[in-house]
Amino acid sequence: MISVKELAKEAKKASKELSLVTTEQKNTALKAMAKKIRDMEVEILRENEKDLVAGKEKGYDQALLDRLALTSERIEGMAKGLEDLTNLTDPVGNVVSNWTLDNGLDVEKVTVPLGVIGMIYEARPNVTVDATGIALKSGNAIVLKGGSSAIHSNRAIVAVLHEALEETDIPKDAVQFINTTDRSATQELFTMNDYVDVLIPRGGGKLIQTVVQNATVPVLETGVGNCHIYVDEFADVTKALSIVKNAKTDRPAVCNAAETLIVHEKWLEQHKEDLQTMLDQNDIELYGDQKAMKVLTDVLPAGEEDWSNEYLRKAIAVKVVSSLDEAVDHIEKYGTKHSEAIVTEDGSSAERFMALVDAAALYHNASTRFTDGSALGFGAEIGISTQKLHARGPMGLPEMTTIKFKMRGNGQVR
Amino acid sequence: MISVKELAKEAKKASKELSLVTTEQKNTALKAMAKKIRDMEVEILRENEKDLVAGKEKGYDQALLDRLALTSERIEGMAKGLEDLTNLTDPVGNVVSNWTLDNGLDVEKVTVPLGVIGMIYEARPNVTVDATGIALKSGNAIVLKGGSSAIHSNRAIVAVLHEALEETDIPKDAVQFINTTDRSATQELFTMNDYVDVLIPRGGGKLIQTVVQNATVPVLETGVGNCHIYVDEFADVTKALSIVKNAKTDRPAVCNAAETLIVHEKWLEQHKEDLQTMLDQNDIELYGDQKAMKVLTDVLPAGEEDWSNEYLRKAIAVKVVSSLDEAVDHIEKYGTKHSEAIVTEDGSSAERFMALVDAAALYHNASTRFTDGSALGFGAEIGISTQKLHARGPMGLPEMTTIKFKMRGNGQVR
Missing domain, CATH: 3.40.309.10 (Aldehyde Dehydrogenase; Chain A, domain 2)
Structure with missing residues (x-):
């Protein structure tokens, strides 16, 4: 039995380390992940095949099987996506505004990572890579909960990402994978407020509504478009x-x-x-x-x-x-x-x-x-927010950050 | 029996009208409210006295009675607060960024009101005025649920605000007051997702946690500071x-x-x-x-x-x-x-x-x-956010807005 709490706790711990890494260290890790994905293409495709066979046995329709299927081209797309992230501006450490109070206290409003992102998604295995890349580039740890239909593919992909991270300065604990098809694991994530800062559900309307209705962790609602x-x-x-x-x-x-x-x-x-x-x-x-x-x-x-x-x-x-x-x-x-x-x-x-x-x-x-991150030139998109708080519309790297006020003084009191 | 749903629905309807009003119309309304509050000081104090008498009978401690008590000075403070808002920049209609796609489609990311704010608070009657002022200046309708200890004061204040709004272009339905001490009314607000865009609880830790744990409407968590x-x-x-x-x-x-x-x-x-x-x-x-x-x-x-x-x-x-x-x-x-x-x-x-x-x-x-809106020069504060999404730290007018992407084209397709 997997302890979701333990995974989330590890992610939180890793997120502290991530708050100290440089852009270069993050980009090096993204490149290493891209390379390893290309290197391990055969292994990933083999595991994906298991999901496809299982899916056919379960009678999945063609649209679902299409979403589930990986190909050389799709694997190259995942690797390329990680490399593209290295060319995007680091969203962390951006001074939104700064000013000095009359008493000399310096106020700086600066972007920082959200912390730990809980990603809940369905069949597409590429989300595992895309979301991890966006999380890491924005300095966040991530807890991945993919659909049970893609369990073999996701397990293989995460193993590859972990292997790649081991050769870099980014802790591999920053990428946590809930390695089970048990739905109760997802529900545990809903209330992991101490260790998870935001949940991003991505998939059909039913999945999204389940998360919105049951989570006490703040949610970034994505995607249903009537x-x-x-x-x-x-x-x-x-x-x-x-x-x-x-x-x-x-x-x-x-x-x-x-x-x-x-x-x-x-x-x-x-x-x-x-x-x-x-x-x-x-x-x-x-x-x-x-x-x-x-x-x-x-x-x-x-x-x-x-x-x-x-x-x-x-x-x-x-x-x-x-x-x-x-x-x-x-x-x-x-x-x-x-x-x-x-x-x-x-x-x-x-x-x-x-x-x-x-x-x-x-x-x-x-x-x-x-209404799409790439059409609008965002470079990367983790979903399209249909809510009003925090982010609205296509969400890219900046939307995966929050701010801190850093106040620097020399003894100021009120 | 009050229908919270009906009130919220009215607020939502009024919020549509608010999305079309000008800064001048909003400022005129704020000034009218300030004037009426000063004019009606005696009546407000008389109603506040009822709350104080009831509070003493119920054995409230001195700190709570202090928070509950209005004085000429505090009423003047409320009126002054509304007037001060007229001098602050309108947070609505601010073009955050704009660009043109290669195909000629103009993209404008512009600030708009959140819509309807649900304000849940405790003893201080001044919150009724402060929150209403901030909501209206930022183009939002507001549903007020104050503490039962302040029911007479809040009822009187809202009557005064409504009377003032009747002489202005701002619909008085933009300010809704849940005129009951029944707690189930507050709970109805928690799940009013169709009509309320955000809940802001302000008060003790217990109140805030109740809202966070039970609301499906997004919450801006404020205030507990350990x-x-x-x-x-x-x-x-x-x-x-x-x-x-x-x-x-x-x-x-x-x-x-x-x-x-x-x-x-x-x-x-x-x-x-x-x-x-x-x-x-x-x-x-x-x-x-x-x-x-x-x-x-x-x-x-x-x-x-x-x-x-x-x-x-x-x-x-x-x-x-x-x-x-x-x-x-x-x-x-x-x-x-x-x-x-x-x-x-x-x-x-x-x-x-x-x-x-x-x-x-x-x-x-x-x-x-x-860590305080006025100390940092924000001019107005509706609470201090201790969460990471949307707003963090003191929340002023800009935090009461979201964005819209407005795309202007001449037939562009993908």
């Missing part, structure tokens, strides 16, 4: 069709894909043929409200679950409105505060939409697909 | 004595007061008479470990509760160590991540201490008493 495109009365038809098509079909299974099309009744009346053609040509299943069913063809009735949930496939719910505010209200009711777009040639409507809608990312005349 | 002064081997005696005296005796009941003195054995051996004299002259009760009891006089044995809890009076626990790292370990074990100080003439020891100790504020040769 995103809307609102095509306003004054939307340009070319832009509207191209944005809806892209947001729905480019990668339907990702969180920044669109799930609902809200369309102004006047625009719809005028452009219904063009819209229908685009939807049909792209094999998009249609669900909709009464008005949508009346104007468009092949529309199935949309119920609460259509408005509330992500399809994550080429299907979209169509809601017809008679005003921008009605669109805003619909998003307020069903949105997940991820990414929301308006298509309009009316600038003031666009600004009103972006002011009123409560989400991490608001788009005027662009696809929601840009 | 602060340490570490007097290093190479501490200047004058600085050391003056800092310990100030941190312990200036205002022993506040969170940034010192509760434990950690002292290096060599320094103690050399300066025991001076230390003893200072402690005696200031009537400081002493608790300590075996070594402290041997070197100093009138020291009672310190147990776990002495190391773990705040005295909040003129008492201090003395721990003797033989190294800086032993001091760091003690703070790691018992500290509350609030404010921690080292007194030393050795700069590298000071930097090591400030790097290793995990707290919001670290002091080299200064009193812990400076």
Whole structure:
């Protein structure tokens, strides 16, 4: 039986050492990990194969098996990701502000690592490497709890990372792996407030809600994106069709894909043929409200679950409105505060939409697909925060830090 | 029976309106509230008297009655606090960063209000005004749940604030008051995730822990300060004595007061008479470990509760160590991540201490008493965060905001 508490305690201890290491020491470790991953490709693939065989026996669907599968290319991607991190600015030790009080006390507000990150995720084994790299570059220790479907892959990857770290100044205890498929181990992590500073759940909505509902450790909520495109009365038809098509079909299974099309009744009346053609040509299943069913063809009735949930496939719910505010209200009711777009040639409507809608990312005349660390040029991303505290939107290295006030005096008292 | 859900819903609705108001409209409202508070002083004092009479009947101690009591001076302080807020920079609409992607998409990261703040507090009626002022200036709606001991005072104050808001552009629904002494109302607030964006508990450790343990709404944890002064081997005696005296005796009941003195054995051996004299002259009760009891006089044995809890009076626990790292370990074990100080003439020891100790504020040769919004020049403070996510240390207006990414394009897709 694994003691999650002992692992977390070791991570906390290692995090103290990490608070003293230099950027160079961290980069050396990242490079060593990248090299070792490349060197051990065959071993990692062999262990991944065990997960895939087990997964097929359990009857996993193809999408899940795809997420689980490693290839030479994906392993190279993991190694490259670690190397890329060495080129990013160290987020630690950044003086956010500093000033001197009248009494001469120097005040410095400086970024420091969060401490210990608890990472709870599902099938993708690359998260093991990506999250570890981001944690270490930002000076944090990490406790990894991957999905049971990837246990062999993750075990092999962590062994490789540990081996690499042994030749560096970064303590291998900074990377802890909960080597079990037992779910109670995850739950132990939820309340490990003494040793874990933040939990980051990454995966489906159910996983994330379980963590949010049960954790006393602070959580950085990521990822569920029930995103809307609102095509306003004054939307340009070319832009509207191209944005809806892209947001729905480019990668339907990702969180920044669109799930609902809200369309102004006047625009719809005028452009219904063009819209229908685009939807049909792209094999998009249609669900909709009464008005949508009346104007468009092949529309199935949309119920609460259509408005509330992500399809994550080429299907979209169509809601017809008679005003921008009605669109805003619909998003307020069903949105997940991820990414929301308006298509309009009316600038003031666009600004009103972006002011009123409560989400991490608001788009005027662009696809929601840009809510993504790499698309925005962050260089690394550990998830997309859909909460408001601490970090919102794509989270990169700076979001894995907190601050300290360092006060330097010569005897000041109040 | 009050429906907390209905109040929270109203607050959420009002918060939408607040996202469109100007700085001037907010300042006008703050001034109107200040004026009305001054105008209604007699009425507020009369209601406060009811709380004081009830408190005396219930046998409240003098400290609690003091916190509960309003005076002309305190009412003027509340009004002045609102006026002061009008001079502070509006934290909303601040462009944190902006850039343009290669495809021409403009990305703007801009500060926006959190939305609805749930404020849970105890006896001090001035928190009703202070928190409301900070919430409104930062564009947030607020749901107030004050202590039952102050119910008459808070009810009167909120009535005055509502009356003032009626003459302004700020909707009075932006200020909601849970007008009951029923504790289950507070608990309803804990899980009001759809309508409340953040809970800020302010008061004793027990209140704060209840909120942290039971809330699913994100919490900004404030205030418990089990602060340490570490007097290093190479501490200047004058600085050391003056800092310990100030941190312990200036205002022993506040969170940034010192509760434990950690002292290096060599320094103690050399300066025991001076230390003893200072402690005696200031009537400081002493608790300590075996070594402290041997070197100093009138020291009672310190147990776990002495190391773990705040005295909040003129008492201090003395721990003797033989190294800086032993001091760091003690703070790691018992500290509350609030404010921690080292007194030393050795700069590298000071930097090591400030790097290793995990707290919001670290002091080299200064009193812990400076961890305070007004001392640091923040202008307004809603509490001192002892957590790491979102805000750490004194929280002012900027900490009551989050960000939005606003993306402006002309049809960009991926």
